[in-house]
Structures are given as C-alpha cells and as structure tokens.
Amino acid sequence: MSASESESLAAWRAAWPQALAAWSRFTRLQDPRLCETRVEAAAEGLTGSFAMIRLADQRVVIDLPEVARLGLQAYSLEILAHEIGHHVLAPATATDHARLLARIRRALPTLEAHAPMVANLYTDLLINDRLQRQCGLRMGDIYRRLAAQQEPSDQGDASSVWQLYMGIYEQLWQEPPGSLGGPTDDTELRGDAWLGARVIRVYASEWLEGAGRFAMLLLPRLLETVKDLRVNALMDTRDAGQGTHPAGLDRLEDDEMAPVPHPASDPRITGELSIAEESAPADTRQEAHTDAHSPSGGQAREPFEYGEILRAAGLDLDDHQIAVRYYRERALPHLIRYPTRPQPQSLELLPEGLEPWEPGDPLDAVDWLQSLMQSPSVVPGVTTVQRIHGLAPELEPQAEPVDLDLYVDSSGSMPNPQQRTSFLTLAGAVIALSALRVGAHVQATLWSGKHQYLQTSGFVRSEEDILKVLTGYFGGATAFPIHRLRDTYENRPAHARAVHILHISDDGITTMFEQDENGKSGWTVAAQALRAARGGGTMALNLFSPLPASLANTGASGWTGDLLRARDAGWHIHVVRDMAELLAFAREFSRQHYVPIRRGTDS
Structure with missing residues (x-):
C-alpha cells in the first residue's frame, strides 16, 4: 500500500466517529468495510455503486477505488453519514424497507420492477436534506462535483428521472436551476421538482405515507427507458435486504390499499388544507382524505406478491423458500393448544x-x-x-405431546401454495407449528401420482424441513402413497408416543382406501394405522359442499360414500375453503383432541 493510499484509508477511519455523531452521539454501528480494491468490494456484494448498506449485519461498505475515480475522496464524512442515515432514518430496518417497497410498487402499476430504484432515490432525498440543512454537511457539493465531471455528450443524455431528481435538490436547497444538473428550460420538470421537494418536506416524519406520492410523481418519467449510469451509481440500498427476515408482510396495512394521490392533488402538499385540518393529528387527516370504502386492514397478500416484495428488497429466494416464509408468518398468529396426554408420573x-x-x-x-x-x-x-x-x-403427573403425521395432497386438483393462498396448506402449517411449540415431533409427506412423493426423514423437529414439504407442489395425478402409511405403523412399538394422523386433501383422499402394491385393502391399512397411532385421525378437505349427516339412508356412493364410511370408522372430517373455515377447523381440532392435564378442565 502506498503512502497516499494509507493516508486516505486513515482519513476514512477518522471520519467514521464524526459521521455517527452527525445523527446522534449515541449512534452505534459496526465499523465500515473500506474496500481498497474492486475485487474486495465485489466480494462484499458491492457492484455498480461506490457505496452500499447491508441491513442483515448493519454494515456500511465503501468502494474506495470507485470513490477515487469519481473524485469524491474529500467527502468521506458526507458519504459515511449518508450511509449511516439509511440505517438510522430510512429504511432503518428490513421490515420498513419491505413496507416501503410494497407501497411504492402499488403506485407503479406495470412498472413495479423500478420500485427498488424509486425507493433508493426517495430515501436518499430524505437523508441528504437532513444532513445538508441540519448538520451543515456538503451534500450538494457531491452532486455538483458529479455534474461537473460529466462530458457534454453525457449531459445531453441525462434521463428525465435524473434531471427531476437533481431539480428536487435544487428546490430543497434553493440552488440556481441547473447548478446540480436539474432542468433549466423545461417548465413541467421544474414544476414536478417543486412538488417533489414538497413531498420530502411535508412527509419527512411520515415518510412511509409519502412514498406512494413520490412514486406517482416519477411514474410518467419511468415510462422512458432508464439507463442513466448516474442513477445506477447511487443505488446503495438495492440489495440491502439480502439475508434478512422482514416481518409482517403477509398482511396489507390499514391504509395501503387506499388510492394514492398525485402530489399535485394532495392538499397537504399544495397548501390547500384549512387551518383546522392542518392542526388536526396526522391520523385524523388521513381518515378524512381516505376513501371510506377502501379495503380494511388485515387483508392478506397472495404468496406471489409477498415474494415479489422480498425479491425487490434484495432477498435471493426461490418460490418454494418464499412459500415457507409466507405460510409460517400467516400461521403464527393462529397457533392452537396442541393435544397432550397425561402420564402417570413426571x-x-x-x-x-x-x-x-x-x-x-x-x-x-x-x-x-x-x-x-x-x-x-x-x-x-x-x-x-x-x-x-x-x-x-417426581410426584406430579406429566403431560406428553402427541406427535403429528401429516400427509399433504399435491395433485393437479389442489391449488399451488407457492402462487396463491391455499387454506389447506395454512391449516397444516397452523397444526404443525402448534405441535412443534409443545415439543411434539412431526412427519410430513407430500404426495401426488404414483411414485410422486416427498417426505421428511421420519418424525423430526425441524420447522424448515416440515414447511418445505407442506408448501411443495407436484401438480400431477392423484394416488395416495398407501405404503407410506402402512410402513409407518405396521411395526410401531406399543410404548412409542401417540401420533395424530392429519390428511390435507380434497376428495382425492379416497385413493387412500384402494389396494396397496401387495393387494392389501387401504381400508385395512387405514384402520391399522389409527389403532397403532393411538392419537386419532383428521382430514382437512377442500370440498364443494359439506357431507351429509350420516351414511344411513343417503344412498351415497363414490367419494362421498367413502368419506362417510371413513367418518364412521373414526376419521374426523373438516371442510376448509377459506379463513373462517380454517379457524373453525383449528378450534375444533383443539377441542376434540386436547386432553386436559388437570381433572375438570377442558381448555
């Protein structure tokens, strides 16, 4: 390392405490990764920009060679303070980062792919305006330096997004038009820049609410092809969510589905609010300007939308991994009291x-x-x-959990849980996670056509392994793997823990009663399994109509007759098609199978 490089590195390290203090003397973060080569920066995941943040480990990463190429060595304090601002102000957390992207995506119909870029520009404006005005840092000089380095031909190729972005800074900091690269002669762009500056100032403390308005402002400009390298160079939150676990994304927020007004139509931005409205609390103003018929909070997202938000946040997950997260998150609020059995002595x-x-x-x-x-x-x-x-x-009695044996139908008649909500899959997740919570072991089997099945390695305690099976999908024919049920209980020791057998299917579950490969009747296999399991059996089925009350005098045949016969043989059958029926099933499951520890209780 040369002497100049050593001095530069020392200057950046010395600037770090000052950059932290720009936000608060109590701000604490891990020391930044100061990469001295492009290879080192790439190893940290930094490409295309000269700086980035990682929300997973609260890190700031700087590409020093790229900083030198852009001539920004003298702005170490400003650059570090800006990156710290992403950890402290916006987006601050992985969950808020995902919430921000969800709101911006809804304001960019058909152009949702640009949401990460719009979110990055929006949070940069919030951070830089605070650092320039309240901390006296030279944020404007950085953009002036970048603008001065561009060749005339490059100036002419500046996208309208870049010009609008720079115009907003010029409005915020009262800079002459064009001094930072903003519009000079375009009246419409200058008007939009004024609106953008108002969004930043008005919604500075409610930046999630203002995100959709900012996206609406940029929407017409995004119809053009955005290939401005200057915009790409500023993308320091593009992969910020990699390795994180944002929470609460399975449901829409209360105001997320409300129509997002263009800034020009927002009275708070244009100054058309009455004095009484302006003095009212923010939540009261929001109610006054929200459509009374907008969807209420609590509406669930579909798995594909949930996945798109996670990917926009920088998480590298496939559809199956996303489904595991989705159903875990939706199941957790609805966990039930899972059955236990009292033992003679603890x-x-x-x-x-x-x-x-x-x-x-x-x-x-x-x-x-x-x-x-x-x-x-x-x-x-x-x-x-x-x-x-x-x-x-000991002298006190002990409660022992009942293990769970879970069979999930993945034939073509079943919904793909990775694309849209499957309440059957959600029902299985609720029961399985409830079982794990009380210490039970779970065996999960996913099945479709002959020789199409996937299972855990016996009864396991791994939540991830169980949910992977539960959220898988074959989409093939329908043939229950009778041999799996037979082999599990054929030689089960009498002293083994009791097991509850749960089937998630539709009318295709009746293939369980056909003959196995040895010619043995499925009815016999099912009856032997129930006896050996000693914990009961349940079927959660997606049926178009409820079953008749009894088999007698109905003349039912086909799958209806088989299900009625199965019910008479001891299988508890529940129809699960929506959230209401799912919750009813979970409550009934708990009521039927929970064994109280103390005499006289039934809760």
Missing part, C-alpha cells in the same frame, strides 16, 4: 453427559461453554454439543 431431568448438537435440534439446547472448550472455532453440527439429561421420578 420425570425430573438430571444432567448426565454430552452428545453432538446438529442443525435441526433446538438452538437453546447448545451447550456453548462445552462447545467452545472442544474448539474455539464453532462449526455447527461438528464441534457443537448439547447436554444429555437422565430422568428421575
């Missing part, structure tokens, strides 16, 4: 020794002290250990 745990801890075991079971004593470099599944406990009898 047993007290006594520590006896150590055994390997492997991925899928409970995280809180790791004995970190012993793991570190074995090796200072912790490798999950290799050097991690957990404490073995023996059992000593």
Whole structure:
C-alpha cells in the first residue's frame, strides 16, 4: 500500500466517529468495510455503486477505488453519514424497507420492477436534506462535483428521472436551476421538482405515507427507458435486504390499499388544507382524505406478491423458500393448544453427559461453554454439543405431546401454495407449528401420482424441513402413497408416543382406501394405522359442499360414500375453503383432541 493510499484509508477511519455523531452521539454501528480494491468490494456484494448498506449485519461498505475515480475522496464524512442515515432514518430496518417497497410498487402499476430504484432515490432525498440543512454537511457539493465531471455528450443524455431528481435538490436547497444538473428550460420538470421537494418536506416524519406520492410523481418519467449510469451509481440500498427476515408482510396495512394521490392533488402538499385540518393529528387527516370504502386492514397478500416484495428488497429466494416464509408468518398468529396426554408420573431431568448438537435440534439446547472448550472455532453440527439429561421420578403427573403425521395432497386438483393462498396448506402449517411449540415431533409427506412423493426423514423437529414439504407442489395425478402409511405403523412399538394422523386433501383422499402394491385393502391399512397411532385421525378437505349427516339412508356412493364410511370408522372430517373455515377447523381440532392435564378442565 502506498503512502497516499494509507493516508486516505486513515482519513476514512477518522471520519467514521464524526459521521455517527452527525445523527446522534449515541449512534452505534459496526465499523465500515473500506474496500481498497474492486475485487474486495465485489466480494462484499458491492457492484455498480461506490457505496452500499447491508441491513442483515448493519454494515456500511465503501468502494474506495470507485470513490477515487469519481473524485469524491474529500467527502468521506458526507458519504459515511449518508450511509449511516439509511440505517438510522430510512429504511432503518428490513421490515420498513419491505413496507416501503410494497407501497411504492402499488403506485407503479406495470412498472413495479423500478420500485427498488424509486425507493433508493426517495430515501436518499430524505437523508441528504437532513444532513445538508441540519448538520451543515456538503451534500450538494457531491452532486455538483458529479455534474461537473460529466462530458457534454453525457449531459445531453441525462434521463428525465435524473434531471427531476437533481431539480428536487435544487428546490430543497434553493440552488440556481441547473447548478446540480436539474432542468433549466423545461417548465413541467421544474414544476414536478417543486412538488417533489414538497413531498420530502411535508412527509419527512411520515415518510412511509409519502412514498406512494413520490412514486406517482416519477411514474410518467419511468415510462422512458432508464439507463442513466448516474442513477445506477447511487443505488446503495438495492440489495440491502439480502439475508434478512422482514416481518409482517403477509398482511396489507390499514391504509395501503387506499388510492394514492398525485402530489399535485394532495392538499397537504399544495397548501390547500384549512387551518383546522392542518392542526388536526396526522391520523385524523388521513381518515378524512381516505376513501371510506377502501379495503380494511388485515387483508392478506397472495404468496406471489409477498415474494415479489422480498425479491425487490434484495432477498435471493426461490418460490418454494418464499412459500415457507409466507405460510409460517400467516400461521403464527393462529397457533392452537396442541393435544397432550397425561402420564402417570413426571420425570425430573438430571444432567448426565454430552452428545453432538446438529442443525435441526433446538438452538437453546447448545451447550456453548462445552462447545467452545472442544474448539474455539464453532462449526455447527461438528464441534457443537448439547447436554444429555437422565430422568428421575417426581410426584406430579406429566403431560406428553402427541406427535403429528401429516400427509399433504399435491395433485393437479389442489391449488399451488407457492402462487396463491391455499387454506389447506395454512391449516397444516397452523397444526404443525402448534405441535412443534409443545415439543411434539412431526412427519410430513407430500404426495401426488404414483411414485410422486416427498417426505421428511421420519418424525423430526425441524420447522424448515416440515414447511418445505407442506408448501411443495407436484401438480400431477392423484394416488395416495398407501405404503407410506402402512410402513409407518405396521411395526410401531406399543410404548412409542401417540401420533395424530392429519390428511390435507380434497376428495382425492379416497385413493387412500384402494389396494396397496401387495393387494392389501387401504381400508385395512387405514384402520391399522389409527389403532397403532393411538392419537386419532383428521382430514382437512377442500370440498364443494359439506357431507351429509350420516351414511344411513343417503344412498351415497363414490367419494362421498367413502368419506362417510371413513367418518364412521373414526376419521374426523373438516371442510376448509377459506379463513373462517380454517379457524373453525383449528378450534375444533383443539377441542376434540386436547386432553386436559388437570381433572375438570377442558381448555
């Protein structure tokens, strides 16, 4: 490293505490990654821009060679303070980043792909305006420097998005038209720049609400092809969400579906609010200007929309991984009291020794002290250990959870849970996560046509493995894997824990009663499974109409007759087609199968 490079690196390190103090003397973040080569920057995930943030580990990454190429070495304090602003002000968290993108996407019909860019420009304006006006930093000089470095031909190729963006800064900071690269002769662009500046100032403390208005302002300009390299160079939040777990995205927010006004039609921006309205609380003003017939809060997103938001936030996930997150998030608020069985005597745990801890075991079971004593470099599944406990009898009775054996129909008649909401899949997720919560083990099997099935490796405790099976999709023929049910319970020990068998299907579940490959009747296999499981059996089915009250005197045949016969044989059958029926099923499941620990209770 040369002496000049060493001095430059020292200057950036010295600027870091000052940049933190620009926001608050209590601001704390990890030290920035100051990349001295392009290769190092690429390894950190930084390409196309000279700076970026990562919300997963609260990091700021700077590409020093790119900063030098742009002639911005003297602005280390301003650049670092700006990146810190993304962690402190906007978007600040992975969840708010995703919420911001969701609102902007709704304001960009057919152009949703531009939402990450619009969100980046919007949050940059919020941050830079605060740093320039309240902290006295030279944010305007950075853009003036960038504008001065452009060749005349490049100036002529500036997109209208870039000109509008620079025009907003000129309005915010009362700079002469064109001094930062904004419009000079275009009256319409200058008018839009004024509206954009008003959005930034009016909604500075309610920036999520103002996001849709800003997107509406840019929408006509996005109809042009945006290939301005100057815009791309500023995209420091493009992949900010990579590795994060935004929460709360499965449902629309209260005001998210309300029509988004153009800034020119917003009384708060144009100054047409009456004095009484202006002095009213923000939530009161919002109610006054929201369509009374707009959808109420609590409406759920579809899985494909949920996935598009996550991808826009920078998460690299496939449809199956997105579905796992979606159904986990939707199921958690509806977990039920899962069935347990009272045992004659409870047993007290006594520590006896150590055994390997492997991925899928409970995280809180790791004995970190012993793991570190074995090796200072912790490798999950290799050097991690957990404490073995023996059992000593106590006087109090103990409740033992019932394990869950889950069979999920994935034939062509079933909805693809990765594309749109499947309430059957959601029902399975509610029951499975409830089972895991009380310490039960779950075996999950996904099935469709003959030889089309996927299952967990027996009864497991891994939430991820179970949801992967539950949210999978084949879309083939319909043939229940009778051999899986037979093999699970054919030689099950009598002392094994009780199991509840749950089928998620439609009328195709009746293929379970056909003959297996050995010619054995499926009715016999199902009856043996119920006896060996000792925890009961349930079918959550997507049927067009409810079943008759009884098999007698109905003359029912086909799949209706089979289901009535199955019900008489001990299977609990529930129709699940929407959220109301799902919640009713979950409550009824808990009522029917929960065994109270104390005598006289039924809750």
